[in-house]
Amino acid sequence: MHEVECFHKAKRSWAHCTRACAPLPRKQEKISLFSLLHLPWLLFLSFNLTLLPIPKTRITITITITITITASYPNSSQQSQPPDPDCDGVSGKQKMAKKRKASDIEAMPMEEKADHKKKKKKKKPPMPPEPEEDHLPNAVSNFRISDPLRAKLKDKGIQSLFPIQAITFDTVLDGSDLVGRARTGQGKTLAFVLPILESITNGPAKASRKTGYGRTPTVLVLLPTRELACQVHADFDFYGGAMGLSSCCLYGGAPYQAQEVKLKRGVDIVIGTPGRIKDHIERGNIDLSQLKFRVLDEADEMLRMGFVEDVELILGKVENVNKVQTLLFSATLPDWVKHIAAKFLKPDKKTADLVGNTKMKASTNVRHIILPCTGSARSQLIPDIIRCYSSGGRTIIFTETKESASQLAGMLPGARALHGDIQQAQREITLSGFRSGKFMTLVATNVAARGLDINDVQLIIQCEPPRDVEAYIHRSGRTGRAGNTGVAVMLYDPKRSNISKIERESGVKFEHISAPQPDDIAKAVGGKAAEMIVEVSDSVIPAFKAAAEDLLNSSGLSVVELLAKALAKAVGYTEIKQRSLLTSMENYVTLLLEIGRPIFTPSFAYGVLRRFLPEEKVEAVKGLSLTADGNGVVFDVPAEDLDTYLSGQENAANVSLEVLKALPRLQQREQQSRWGRFGDGGGRGNRFSGGRGGGGRNIRFLNDRFSNGGGRGRGNWGGKRW
Numbered sequence: 185m186h187e188v189e190c191f192h193k194a195k196r197s198w199a200h201c202t203r204a205c206a207p208l209p210r211k212q213e214k215i216s217l218f219s220l221l222h223l224p225w226l227l228f229l230s231f232n233l234t235l236l237p238i239p240k241t242r243i244t245i246t247i248t249i250t251i252t253i254t255a256s257y258p259n260s261s262q263q264s265q266p267p268d269p270d271c272d273g274v275s276g277k278q279k280m281a282k283k284r285k286a287s288d289i290e291a292m293p294m295e296e297k298a299d300h301k302k303k304k305k306k307k308k309p310p311m312p313p314e315p316e317e318d319h320l321p322n323a324v325s326n327f328r329i330s331d332p333l334r335a336k337l338k339d340k341g342i343q344s345l346f347p348i349q350a351i352t353f354d355t356v357l358d359g360s361d362l363v364g365r366a367r368t369g370q371g372k373t374l375a376f377v378l379p380i381l382e383s384i385t386n387g388p389a390k391a392s393r394k395t396g397y398g399r400t401p402t403v404l405v406l407l408p409t410r411e412l413a414c415q416v417h418a419d420f421d422f423y424g425g426a427m428g429l430s431s432c433c434l435y436g437g438a439p440y441q442a443q444e445v446k447l448k449r450g451v452d453i454v455i456g457t458p459g460r461i462k463d464h465i466e467r468g469n470i471d472l473s474q475l476k477f478r479v480l481d482e483a484d485e486m487l488r489m490g491f492v493e494d495v496e497l498i499l500g501k502v503e504n505v506n507k508v509q510t511l512l513f514s515a516t517l518p519d520w521v522k523h524i525a526a527k528f529l530k531p532d533k534k535t536a537d538l539v540g541n542t543k544m545k546a547s548t549n550v551r552h553i554i555l556p557c558t559g560s561a562r563s564q565l566i567p568d569i570i571r572c573y574s575s576g577g578r579t580i581i582f583t584e585t586k587e588s589a590s591q592l593a594g595m596l597p598g599a600r601a602l603h604g605d606i607q608q609a610q611r612e613i614t615l616s617g618f619r620s621g622k623f624m625t626l627v628a629t630n631v632a633a634r635g636l637d638i639n640d641v642q643l644i645i646q647c648e649p650p651r652d653v654e655a656y657i658h659r660s661g662r663t664g665r666a667g668n669t670g671v672a673v674m675l676y677d678p679k680r681s682n683i684s685k686i687e688r689e690s691g692v693k694f695e696h697i698s699a700p701q702p703d704d705i706a707k708a709v710g711g712k713a714a715e716m717i718v719e720v721s722d723s724v725i726p727a728f729k730a731a732a733e734d735l736l737n738s739s740g741l742s743v744v745e746l747l748a749k750a751l752a753k754a755v756g757y758t759e760i761k762q763r764s765l766l767t768s769m770e771n772y773v774t775l776l777l778e779i780g781r782p783i784f785t786p787s788f789a790y791g792v793l794r795r796f797l798p799e800e801k802v803e804a805v806k807g808l809s810l811t812a813d814g815n816g817v818v819f820d821v822p823a824e825d826l827d828t829y830l831s832g833q834e835n836a837a838n839v840s841l842e843v844l845k846a847l848p849r850l851q852q853r854e855q856q857s858r859w860g861r862f863g864d865g866g867g868r869g870n871r872f873s874g875g876r877g878g879g880g881r882n883i884r885f886l887n888d889r890f891s892n893g894g895g896r897g898r899g900n901w902g903g904k905r906w
């Protein structure tokens with residue numbers, strides 16, 4: 185019943201709660217505007233849904249949340265539109281003029297500048313009063329949150345709780361064990377931080393909490409990665425510090441001594457990775473017998489990584505399991521985790537699952553895109569994807585191995601790598617540089633897939649589909665957080681990757697796109713280039729005018745053509761190459777071959793090509809793939825030889841070859857192998873088996889992972905992957 189009330193609370197207020205969160209300035213205008221326009225409809229809807237009988241309550245929440253999110257943020261097609269220059273009532277020309285004015289002011293002498301500023305100041309309208317948020321159902325003031333904590337939340341611009349926080353707050357504060365699940369970026373961390381802090385300072389756990397020098401910890405939080413442990417520690421430090429609580433973070437790769445000193449002095453909250461905490465237990469540095477709270481954050485990942493024995497050992501250190509509360513959180517809770525939960529949590533545990541059986545398990549604030557690309561074209565393609573889709577924000581690129589993360593980071597200007605082979609101190613420097621905006625592209629393995637919350641990550645690129653759906657959900661969830669929107673682009677090799685499995689299991693309906701073409705790139709960066717030119721002060725004109733006139737007279741180009749070159753150069757382009765739609769390779773063109781009847785195997789298609797092309801041209805064909813409808817094959821050919829291919833078809837009856845403008849749906853690897861088309865030995869077996877033997881990757885089952893232990897510090901799945 186209690187849970188149900190919480191659900192109602194959250195349901196009623198999600199629209200308000202999103203509006204109230206101050207750290208989301210960029211999207212806030214859209215939300216407010218939307219709220220004004222649609223408030224009556226939302227209120228009507230919420231009201232009616234509230235009247236539904238209790239068993240349907242959970243469904244009603246999901247509906248309200250979904251409606252609010254999709255309505256508040258532009259859908260993917262809207263996002264892809266360039267911003268409307270007139271959307272704020274100011275035309276593009278007016279904006280340009282404004283910008284130029286700004287640069288002219290910059291060039292003014294100091295006194296004139298000051299005068300100008302004074303004049304400007306006078307015109308400023310008075311600041312509107314701060315909005316009063318107390319009326320919101322999920323307003324912080326409506327929960328048993330004490331003043332110091334409330335003040336800290338206010339400092340962070342948090343005035344109302346997110347649904348997972350609102351739903352679980354009372355449950356945790358009142359002493360229940362809990363399994364909590366919400367999509368990525370929905371605030372699960374504060375869902376345990378806030379009630380725990382209240383419980384141990386003002387609530388039920390206060391009386392039995394140890395205090396004084398050398399006190400044993402009251403709270404233990406376990407996380408799968410060092411970076412995540414540091415991040416959660418920062419939250420406990422910030423909020424707990426205000427309540428007079430001390431915390432420390434214990435993770436591998438850092439010296440023991442400083443950690444030991446802190447433990448000796450006594451701390452209230454310990455956050456860390458299972459391996460290092462186990463080490464401290466074995467060294468006799470830490471006594472967990474008096475714990476009041478145990479938290480497993482990203483529980484499934486920790487157990488998947490083979491930490492299960494360490495976790496069991498650590499959790500088993502409490503003296504009386506009836507006196508400790510255990511909380512388990514993640515955005516993904518595969519069934520097998522629920523069995524584990526049964527082992528660690530009390531039988532009367534509560535569950536708050538905001539994802540539940542809804543089809544879509546990944547973030548609904550993210551535009552999920554897939555793009556065909558071969559491994560060799562990746563490093564050329566990625567900078568253009570960043571230009572077209574990052575909106576100038578941060579990008580995280582995920583690779584499958586540590587080696588490829590380092591290699592790719594080395595190839596991309598201004599990018600840095602993050603993975604398990606990098607020294608811990610350097611990992612911390614890299615992450616803090618990325619957080620502070622020193623560099624805008626991070627190339628990482630799965631060490632960065634879980635939980636990391638970094639401001640303004642606009643774009644996620646996955647270099648190939650991950651091995652399991654959970655990895656897809658968490659990686660793509662590094663963007664689109666706390667109500668913001670983002671883009672997740674996954675590169676895939678049509679012949680090797682199995683997209684449909686991820687699509688099926690995550691509920692994501694992927695948007696299919698091809699490599700950005702010169703026009704797309706010009707559209708994406710042209711505006712920025714124009715801004716850069718306009719920002720240049722008029723004071724340069726007299727100095728450069730003569731050179732410009734010389735150039736105009738000698739180049740044989742028009743003013744517009746020359747200006748186009750200058751714009752391209754301003755954003756770093758000296759040439760833009762055409763890319764194939766199929767493999768994304770530069771200077772390749774994608775062709776469609778049809779023969780008036782279905783084509784069942786790639787080898788058959790090669791046979792057809794041989795009928796009208798010389799062997800070396802057949803050999804030069806790249807990425808040959810069957811179309812999803814089975815009526816044709818697509819492949820790439822070098823742009824310089826295009827005529828040879830097209831004219832060749834005239835020598836073969838019933839054969840049509842066409843240069844494609846858009847890529848048709850292709851058969852997935854799963855489909856192709858079902859038909860026995862992969863590695864079918866049909867003349868080009870080497871191409872189709874592609875080093876993986878066409879038999880798929882060796883995906884081990886979860887039980888294997890547990891029985892093998894995996895071991896800590898080994899990265900994932902017992903290998904040295906990340």
Ligand SMILES: Nc1ncnc2c1ncn2[C@@H]1O[C@H](COP(=O)(O)OP(=O)(O)OP(=O)(O)O)[C@@H](O)[C@H]1O
Pocket residue numbers: 205206207341342343344345346349366367368369370371372373374514515634635636637661662665666
């Ligand atoms: N009530 C709130 N109002 C505004 N912002 C909030 C609120 N609660 C949390 N946030 C912000 O939302 C962001 C995401 O929170 P958090 O990292 O806890 O998400 P998560 O659900 O744990 O995501 P993941 O599953 O990826 O780990 C953080 O930047 C956090 O500060």
